[in-house]
Amino acid sequence: MDHPGKAVVIAVDAMGGDHGPQVVVPGVLAALRRQPACSVALYGDAAAIEPHLVMEPGEDLAVTVVPCSQDISMSESPAAAIRGKPDSPIVKAMKDQAAGKVQAVVSAGSTGAMVAASLLILGRLASVDRPAIGTLIPTVNAHLLLLDAGANVQCTPEHLLSFARMGHVFGREILDLASPRVGLLNIGEEESKGNDLTTAAHKLFRTAPFDFVGNVESNHLLQGQADIVVTDGFTGNMVLKLLEGFGLYLAGLAKNERVPAEERQALLPALAILEKRFSYENYGGALLLGIEGVSIISHGRSTSRAITNAVVTAVRQVAIGLPQKLQIELGRTS
Amino acid sequence: MDHPGKAVVIAVDAMGGDHGPQVVVPGVLAALRRQPACSVALYGDAAAIEPHLVMEPGEDLAVTVVPCSQDISMSESPAAAIRGKPDSPIVKAMKDQAAGKVQAVVSAGSTGAMVAASLLILGRLASVDRPAIGTLIPTVNAHLLLLDAGANVQCTPEHLLSFARMGHVFGREILDLASPRVGLLNIGEEESKGNDLTTAAHKLFRTAPFDFVGNVESNHLLQGQADIVVTDGFTGNMVLKLLEGFGLYLAGLAKNERVPAEERQALLPALAILEKRFSYENYGGALLLGIEGVSIISHGRSTSRAITNAVVTAVRQVAIGLPQKLQIELGRTS
Numbered sequence: 001m002d003h004p005g006k007a008v009v010i011a012v013d014a015m016g017g018d019h020g021p022q023v024v025v026p027g028v029l030a031a032l033r034r035q036p037a038c039s040v041a042l043y044g045d046a047a048a049i050e051p052h053l054v055m056e057p058g059e060d061l062a063v064t065v066v067p068c069s070q071d072i073s074m075s076e077s078p079a080a081a082i083r084g085k086p087d088s089p090i091v092k093a094m095k096d097q098a099a100g101k102v103q104a105v106v107s108a109g110s111t112g113a114m115v116a117a118s119l120l121i122l123g124r125l126a127s128v129d130r131p132a133i134g135t136l137i138p139t140v141n142a143h144l145l146l147l148d149a150g151a152n153v154q155c156t157p158e159h160l161l162s163f164a165r166m167g168h169v170f171g172r173e174i175l176d177l178a179s180p181r182v183g184l185l186n187i188g189e190e191e192s193k194g195n196d197l198t199t200a201a202h203k204l205f206r207t208a209p210f211d212f213v214g215n216v217e218s219n220h221l222l223q224g225q226a227d228i229v230v231t232d233g234f235t236g237n238m239v240l241k242l243l244e245g246f247g248l249y250l251a252g253l254a255k256n257e258r259v260p261a262e263e264r265q266a267l268l269p270a271l272a273i274l275e276k277r278f279s280y281e282n283y284g285g286a287l288l289l290g291i292e293g294v295s296i297i298s299h300g301r302s303t304s305r306a307i308t309n310a311v312v313t314a315v316r317q318v319a320i321g322l323p324q325k326l327q328i329e330l331g332r333t334s
Numbered sequence: 335m336d337h338p339g340k341a342v343v344i345a346v347d348a349m350g351g352d353h354g355p356q357v358v359v360p361g362v363l364a365a366l367r368r369q370p371a372c373s374v375a376l377y378g379d380a381a382a383i384e385p386h387l388v389m390e391p392g393e394d395l396a397v398t399v400v401p402c403s404q405d406i407s408m409s410e411s412p413a414a415a416i417r418g419k420p421d422s423p424i425v426k427a428m429k430d431q432a433a434g435k436v437q438a439v440v441s442a443g444s445t446g447a448m449v450a451a452s453l454l455i456l457g458r459l460a461s462v463d464r465p466a467i468g469t470l471i472p473t474v475n476a477h478l479l480l481l482d483a484g485a486n487v488q489c490t491p492e493h494l495l496s497f498a499r500m501g502h503v504f505g506r507e508i509l510d511l512a513s514p515r516v517g518l519l520n521i522g523e524e525e526s527k528g529n530d531l532t533t534a535a536h537k538l539f540r541t542a543p544f545d546f547v548g549n550v551e552s553n554h555l556l557q558g559q560a561d562i563v564v565t566d567g568f569t570g571n572m573v574l575k576l577l578e579g580f581g582l583y584l585a586g587l588a589k590n591e592r593v594p595a596e597e598r599q600a601l602l603p604a605l606a607i608l609e610k611r612f613s614y615e616n617y618g619g620a621l622l623l624g625i626e627g628v629s630i631i632s633h634g635r636s637t638s639r640a641i642t643n644a645v646v647t648a649v650r651q652v653a654i655g656l657p658q659k660l661q662i663e664l665g666r667t668s
Contacts, residue, residue, distance in 0.1 A: 270604030
């Protein structure tokens with residue numbers, strides 16, 4: 001890989017997502033126009049990538065192609081794919097990150113493969129027992145980071161504490177909040193409410209070195225009373241998908257012939273507003289916190305704009321040294 | 335209690351909910367106009383109830399008042415309230431149901447007190463280990479019953495199977511579905527997806543005597559692919575409250591000065607449509623399935639119309655003999 005003079009190299013899976021290179025490559029080029037100090041290595045089928053590498057006249061963007069002869073489909077078993085497809089974009093890029101050739105990997109491909117490759121190839125930070133997926137969600141006034149959004153379906157209270165501490169660092173370093181407000185997703189405001197996991201986690205959070213604002217009930221989740229909202233990966237994934245489901249419900253109503261035509265009509269502007277606000281495009285992708293590196297998992301339906309934002313997010317995490325900051329902070333005993 | 339010639343007597347907590355008798359009593363009168371074969375016993379402060387007992391000229395609705403000197407507030411510990419307030423509407427009405435004087439209890443008061451009173455005073459059906467709260471939720475085309483919506487925050491796979499079987503009976507007897515489609519709420523469609531609870535429950539459901547349509551992901555929940563959706567009470571409550579939270583999010587946006595005025599304006603008709611569709615008024619209340627009797631838990635913000643629907647729902651459950659049907663069905667080994 002030849003990226004002379006570029007401090008940061010971001011690896012991007014050109015084949016990932018529903019649309020592959022025709023969407024990913026323009027997104028990467030747009031990111032490079034915004035981030036001239038970095039370069040991108042595009043991993044994938046060179047013949048499929050190159051037709052989309054169209055620069056503007058006089059432009060010399062720092063992009064290279066790393067040819068890959070394999071690819072991982074969305075339906076493959078992640079662990080098997082990591083072992084069996086060493087020449088796939090995700091595996092090859094992650095190995096290059098482990099070797100220090102690139103500083104981050106962005107993919108809109110299989111979430112499972114991204115998580116597995118991050119864990120198996122990069123490994124977790126020494127001070128982190130369980131890396132977590134963080135996802136930004138819009139609130140009435142701003143946004144919040146929900147974690148874990150699906151990496152760990154079974155959690156202990158100590159895992160949730162670790163997620164909270166990682167979220168706290170993310171909020172301070174990436175969201176630029178002086179003192180991020182950390183909440184625990186729960187089914188009641190009182191500390192006695194919830195299941196065994198949340199009641200025990202609530203106790204741990206109360207003495208932890210971050211601004212714990214208490215339990216956040218899901219009816220108040222989008223009101224913005226916390227910047228970082230912690231939950232187990234089963235509940236987090238359920239919440240994330242239900243938010244998507246609400247949009248699908250409105251879209252379904254708008255198309256349902258049994259709904260009066262004027263109601264269907266009235267739903268359309270609201271749907272457009274929601275689609276804009278809840279668009280994964282705004283945030284570029286989910287991130288895996290707690291690994292020895294930077295992994296951004298973009299939505300399978302990513303547009304070019306989503307890829308651009310994912311690359312910009314990756315550059316920011318690398319520039320700030322997020323993994324190193326997490327390692328230092330979580331290495332301290334609370 | 336004197337209700338000559340009335341086969342079914344429904345006990346209604348006149349003091350329950352945010353507005354008490356001024357909302358509950360008119361709701362009850364409207365229900366009696368629709369259900370002339372039944373009568374209602376109103377439990378509460380007689381002096382507060384009687385001013386609202388206004389019949390139309392020539393009308394002779396079968397309503398009586400059962401004076402109560404105590405009341406249970408929303409913030410009281412349910413178990414302590416049940417023990418300490420024998421002359422509160424919920425406790426007195428539930429004891430009258432246990433004694434066969436009334437056949438169902440409807441309250442818009444404390445959910446916890448209603449659940450505790452149902453369990454402690456009526457008791458659970460012999461064939462049911464854990465009663466569950468069922469709640470009707472609208473879908474794009476119809477509605478679904480979600481259970482457990484919050485009675486059991488810690489569940490085993492066997493509990494979920496029992497919820498599914500109760501839901502199946504409810505779907506057949508109350509929703510009039512020949513073969514209710516039962517789904518398992520989960521974070522993936524494949525049977526291997528989920529946490530320990532859902533993967534084990536999936537296996538049990540596959541050989542159970544109902545139409546199991548597989549895992550339902552929360553993004554598809556409101557699409558109506560299942561009539562009965564089963565989950566543990568923690569997740570169910572989280573889902574229910576997040577649906578409410580989505581409405582609050584839209585309402586918050588519509589009031590947010592930082593949102594462009596035309597967007598705020600565009601959200602208002604959609605909000606009205608959602609409020610109408612997701613209104614607890616339509617369904618009257620949640621129900622506790624698996625107890626030796628009929629308990630309907632109405633929303634604290636119940637309107638008269640919600641109370642009317644709750645009473646009508648109670649009459650229907652009594653007329654069909656839902657507890658008896660559940661007892662027979664669940665008494666059979668699957």
